[in-house]
Amino acid sequence: MTIKYIRDEEPNLTPWESRDDEPINATDDRAGLDWDQLAFGYIKTDFNIRYTWRDGAWDGGVLTADETIPIHMAATCLHYGQQCFEGLKAFETANGDVTVFRVEENAKRMVRSCKKVLMEPPPEDMFIEAVYRVINANRRFVPPYGSGASLYIRPLMLGVGPQVGVKPSTEYLFTIFVLPVGPYFKEGFKPVDLVVEELIDRAAPLGVGDAKVGGNYAAGMRASLSAKQRGYTEVLYLDAKHKRFIDESGPANFFAITREGRYVTPKSTSILASITNDSLCILADEMGLRPERRPVAIEEIFSFQEAGCCGTAAVITPVGTITYRDREINYCPDGEPGPHCTALYRKLQAIQVGDAPDPHGWISKVPPA
Ligand SMILES: Cc1ncc(COP(=O)(O)O)c(C=O)c1O
Known part of the structure; x- marks a missing residue:
């Protein structure tokens, strides 16, 4: 899939200089996790993806292994809660495909959430592209078919521009990280x-x-x-x-x-x-x-x-x-x-x-x- 954005240069966050070099982790290198024992908790995976909105346009997004986000201390997300997030899942099917469930609906809901707190919404096609890119980069963390576990996908939007008065940011970060998860309630499918x-x-x-x-x-x-x-x-x-x-x-x-x-x-x-x-x-x-x-x-x-x-x-x-x-x-x-x-x-x-x-x-x- 090729999507062209208005500003398509890549920020210098990772050693991968273009999308052609983007890392893809194959299934045969699958992370050695105890798949059927997974809880719903943070696990470090290989890459997350980040897009920045600045000067009225989104960049082309970049994959990084960095788990931290350097952020201005006056960022609107920190003081005035100008942020929102999403949650969806990917699954491996019996024939080894990886699928996502109703990703378009999460993309739409993130647009609605952004509008409610006056943030620049990530375009739906960019949201979906980002989901696919980050899954491909973390393929070895997609739990095997039949394990009962899934890959949880966490898109996050942050107002990162500095403001001291209560008003919207002029800069936004859209990022997605993924992690393999088991059931949210430890009881699983139990009352x-x-x-x-x-x-x-x-x-x-x-x-x-x-x-x-x-x-x-x-x-x-x-x-x-x-x-x-x-x-x-x-x-x-x-x-x-x-x-x-x-x-x-x-x-x-x-x-x-x-x-x-x-x-x-x-x-x-x-x-x-x-x-x-x-x-x-x-x-x-x-x-x-x-x-x-x-x-x-x-x-x-x-x-x-x-x-x-x-x-x-x-x-x-x-x-x-x-x-x-x-x-x-x-x-x-x-x-x-x-x-x-x-x-x-x-x-x-x-x-x-x-x-x-x-x-x-x-x-x-x-x-x-
Ligand atoms: C407050 C709240 N309600 C409902 C839901 C369920 O929404 P969905 O089925 O889209 O995950 C979630 C989880 O996303 C939630 O955090």
């Missing part, structure tokens, strides 16, 4: 325990809760820590205005299966539009679970048949219990995920690793460099 949070809000209805900006996660850390200290896996947030409707869980959207067999998921202006959830709504529809996206009152948890958290990292994590004030509902009394969560999980995973047909065109094969 987790949520507690409803009433004392801390994650995001305001007309704020930036629907953008993937770091401040939302910092705002949730106290709640998450407190939940863990009390023996729960994560929190379930309520809408900040009424404290009546379910928003989402810390790092994932929430869904439930009603007794009537419908897939229900909250509609709210303060939650992230999960690409996994959007995919599950489509799969649920195909399975006859007639999806409903609407405000979900917290009292409804006591009448659901099953519940789950969903996201790129969490995939589908079945919810075992939800504690709300002094009441607890248990969806998995035998400790096993319910049949609908299980069917949705299996279907989604089969599509992602290429074991099931992909009628919606969610999978893109990473073109060899």
Whole structure:
């Protein structure tokens, strides 16, 4: 793929002088990791990719082995939170291809997040090209087909120009690093325990809760820590205005299966539009679970048949219990995920690793460099 950018000279960050020299790590040199024991944590891989926006144009991007970012101390990302990020996954298929799941949707969402905090959005084609380039450079870290692990891709946008007044940066860094990961919750595909949070809000209805900006996660850390200290896996947030409707869980959207067999998921202006959830709504529809996206009152948890958290990292994590004030509902009394969560999980995973047909065109094969 050749994409020409307005300013195509390469910054002098690495020994590779042109894209023709770009490193590609072959599979036979696969990193010797314990693939089925991977957790969701940082692992150093070989390369990350960086593009800079300066003087009104993006450069051509460069791969580097440097894990650090030299940054001006007055950069807007450091003081005023002018940053956002994304998260998506790559998988190896049975025939050795590497595929990414719905990369165009992550590219679009990053544009939306950037616009919300007045950053220069990376063009969608540049985002996708960057994903492919960094995967090819780290091919030996793509977990083998059948291991259950995947390559997590973390695009990040930073306002790097100096400002002391509160205003947007004049310079931006778009970077992507990748790392092989196992399940987000150590439980894997096992029920987790949520507690409803009433004392801390994650995001305001007309704020930036629907953008993937770091401040939302910092705002949730106290709640998450407190939940863990009390023996729960994560929190379930309520809408900040009424404290009546379910928003989402810390790092994932929430869904439930009603007794009537419908897939229900909250509609709210303060939650992230999960690409996994959007995919599950489509799969649920195909399975006859007639999806409903609407405000979900917290009292409804006591009448659901099953519940789950969903996201790129969490995939589908079945919810075992939800504690709300002094009441607890248990969806998995035998400790096993319910049949609908299980069917949705299996279907989604089969599509992602290429074991099931992909009628919606969610999978893109990473073109060899
Ligand atoms: C707050 C929050 N909600 C939901 C999600 C799930 O979104 P997606 O399915 O696009 O990964 C994530 C993870 O990306 C998240 O951080």
